[in-house]
Amino acid sequence: MCGIVAYTGNMKCKDILINGLKRLEYRGYDSAGIAVISNGTGRNTGLTNPEIVVVKEAGKIRILEDELKNLKIDGNCGIGHTRWATHGEPNKANAHPHLDCSGNIAVIHNGIIENYAELREELKKEGHRFISETDTEVLPHLLEKYNDKDLLSAMQKLLKKIKGSGTIVAISASQPKEIIGARITSPLVIGVSKNGNFLASDIPAVLEYTKNFITINDFETVRLTGDKVEIFDREGKKVKRVPFRVNWDIVSAEKGGYEDFMLKEIFEQPYGVEETMRGRLIDGKLNFDELNLSDKQARRLRKIQIIACGTSYHAALIGKQVIERWAKIPVEVDLSSEYRYRSPLVEEDCLFIAITQSGETIDTLAAIREAKSRGAKIVAVTNVVGSTVARESDSVIYTHAGPEIGVCATKTFTAQIIVMYLIGLYFAWKKGNIGENKFKEIISELKIIPDKIQAILDREDELKKIADKTYKYTCFLFLGRVFGLPAAMEGALKLKEISYIHAEGYAAGEMKHGPIALTDEKTVVVGIMPADTVYEKILSNIQEVKARKATIFCIVTEGDKKTEKTADYVFKIPKTLEELYAILTIIPVQLYSYYIAKNLGRNVDQPRNLAKSVTVE
Ligand code: F6R
Numbered sequence: 001m002c003g004i005v006a007y008t009g010n011m012k013c014k015d016i017l018i019n020g021l022k023r024l025e026y027r028g029y030d031s032a033g034i035a036v037i038s039n040g041t042g043r044n045t046g047l048t049n050p051e052i053v054v055v056k057e058a059g060k061i062r063i064l065e066d067e068l069k070n071l072k073i074d075g076n077c078g079i080g081h082t083r084w085a086t087h088g089e090p091n092k093a094n095a096h097p098h099l100d101c102s103g104n105i106a107v108i109h110n111g112i113i114e115n116y117a118e119l120r121e122e123l124k125k126e127g128h129r130f131i132s133e134t135d136t137e138v139l140p141h142l143l144e145k146y147n148d149k150d151l152l153s154a155m156q157k158l159l160k161k162i163k164g165s166g167t168i169v170a171i172s173a174s175q176p177k178e179i180i181g182a183r184i185t186s187p188l189v190i191g192v193s194k195n196g197n198f199l200a201s202d203i204p205a206v207l208e209y210t211k212n213f214i215t216i217n218d219f220e221t222v223r224l225t226g227d228k229v230e231i232f233d234r235e236g237k238k239v240k241r242v243p244f245r246v247n248w249d250i251v252s253a254e255k256g257g258y259e260d261f262m263l264k265e266i267f268e269q270p271y272g273v274e275e276t277m278r279g280r281l282i283d284g285k286l287n288f289d290e291l292n293l294s295d296k297q298a299r300r301l302r303k304i305q306i307i308a309c310g311t312s313y314h315a316a317l318i319g320k321q322v323i324e325r326w327a328k329i330p331v332e333v334d335l336s337s338e339y340r341y342r343s344p345l346v347e348e349d350c351l352f353i354a355i356t357q358s359g360e361t362i363d364t365l366a367a368i369r370e371a372k373s374r375g376a377k378i379v380a381v382t383n384v385v386g387s388t389v390a391r392e393s394d395s396v397i398y399t400h401a402g403p404e405i406g407v408c409a410t411k412t413f414t415a416q417i418i419v420m421y422l423i424g425l426y427f428a429w430k431k432g433n434i435g436e437n438k439f440k441e442i443i444s445e446l447k448i449i450p451d452k453i454q455a456i457l458d459r460e461d462e463l464k465k466i467a468d469k470t471y472k473y474t475c476f477l478f479l480g481r482v483f484g485l486p487a488a489m490e491g492a493l494k495l496k497e498i499s500y501i502h503a504e505g506y507a508a509g510e511m512k513h514g515p516i517a518l519t520d521e522k523t524v525v526v527g528i529m530p531a532d533t534v535y536e537k538i539l540s541n542i543q544e545v546k547a548r549k550a551t552i553f554c555i556v557t558e559g560d561k562k563t564e565k566t567a568d569y570v571f572k573i574p575k576t577l578e579e580l581y582a583i584l585t586i587i588p589v590q591l592y593s594y595y596i597a598k599n600l601g602r603n604v605d606q607p608r609n610l611a612k613s614v615t616v617e
């Protein structure tokens with residue numbers, strides 16, 4: 001999830017770009033850069049055409065800003081980018097903007113080009129020279145190839161050639177007052193003002209310069225000059241669109257109009273889940289080269305060990321069930337903080353997976369080091385490119401949830417669950433433990449999971465109402481079985497960390513072995529009970545706690561009629577495969593916990609005593 005800003009008009013663009021990038025830094029911050037059409041008076045980074053000046057740096061925007069202070073860049077038309085790496089390390093060469101061979105065209109991009117490897121080979125054969133490891137670099141070379149004096153029509157041709165997601169923005173020294181943009185799937189807005197026009201990943205990036213905006217739809221292209229905005233549909237026909245005015249202040253705008261980052265991130269889950277599947281599920285096939293395993297190694301695998309902490313540990317528990325069920329490989333799951341102290345055995349043909357959204361959790365890092373010292377090969381699953389865990393692991397599978405600002409994990413969790421599903425499917429296929437029909441059925445159901453998550457989010461009001469009725473209770477028990485159990489554990493963790501109410505996530509069948517003694521009229525029991533093979537069992541457990549006067553809230557599947565007879569409140573989720581309920585049930589639980597915490601006036605983005613990455617033991 002990179003950030004994009006661009007400007008053309010009668011003001012100098014250097015400061016506009018830097019200010020915009022600072023506002024976008026929350027979207028990604030491993031490197032940043034700008035390209036400005038200038039008189040060549042700035043630092044020219046080896047370009048043959050002195051008109052485009054590119055300055056880029058690894059690290060935070062502040063480093064780029066310091067570098068720019070010493071340079072005189074006078075241009076009025078330019079583009080800027082802050083990067084959240086997906087392909088290639090977060091270093092200066094991989095930072096955007098990227099150039100074509102002549103240095104005449106500069107491009108920034110947010111998203112993933114799925115067919116970049118074949119495009120790169122094709123372009124190399126035609127003589128194009130590449131200097132970075134990014135997927136983006138194919139774009140300026142494609143524009144160079146298609147550019148017949150008009151960058152807009154080159155962009156429109158390019159869109160037909162690439163497969164992928166995101167937004168692309170380009171400038172050319174031959175059309176020095178124009179900015180060309182294309183939206184494939186990621187957000188891109190036009191800001192209009194009498195002093196010039198802007199393109200940006202979101203409104204806050206340029207809110208200090210204008211309050212008038214125009215949205216761009218998927219597969220539309222745009223041409224901006226200082227006094228004109230043109231929008232074209234995917235067939236290249238001109239589209240008329242009227243600007244709208246926003247009245248947001250900057251802080252609320254950064255949250256995209258949401259009250260908190262946590263809520264915004266909960267709502268970003270369809271996107272994070274889709275992006276994490278992107279490039280891995282192509283044409284009904286599963287591509288998982290990142291695992292770095294030969295077919296022989298995959299087939300020989302006899303065990304998987306997963307370690308993680310907190311929410312990531314709950315993703316590991318889902319991973320265990322799905323891998324054992326589909327791939328028939330035994331999986332052991334440990335809390336990272338326990339693993340390193342329990343004299344673990346590292347066996348041959350065992351794959352070691354560490355899950356950590358931040359990639360910096362010290363317990364997970366220490367467990368990795370312990371396992372490595374015993375000869376294990378490590379696969380990291382993380383959301384942060386270049387993080388310590390990513391660097392210390394043998395291979396990395398990135399979740400593409402985008403930066404998570406809220407301290408408690410939401411969208412990174414659902415992205416981790418997707419990776420667990422993909423790993424389960426991958427080994428099931430490689431080991432020949434799954435039939436083609438089942439394989440295809442799972443893939444097609446995974447593909448529509450983002451829509452089902454969206455359908456739940458669209459009914460947030462129902463969850464808010466249940467939270468309004470129950471937020472004063474002081475004891476919450478989240479119960480689940482099989483795939484519902486990790487969701488119950490995650491629900492209890494979410495609630496306790498943001499509301500400070502005591503909550504337990506428990507295996508429903510274990511209630512009678514102790515915790516049922518806790519239940520009375522001051523307790524809320526949240527039953528995670530989708531239509532799976534253990535539904536009837538958990539329904540009886542729910543009836544047992546109802547008999548002890550607890551208030552009952554159940555998450556069930558649409559069409560369920562039985563639960564309503566026992567429960568005080570129900571929330572219905574869409575139907576899916578048994579294994580995939582783990583990801584759907586978590587969405588209402590996140591929203592429910594969020595609204596309880598809000599009712600109690602808590603700071604959900606920064607709960608007391610917690611930090612986003614836990615770098616102390
Ligand atoms: C809960 C939460 C924490 C983290 C845990 C591990 O909302 O955010 O429980 O899941 O600290 O963090 P990572 O995944 O960064 O290793």
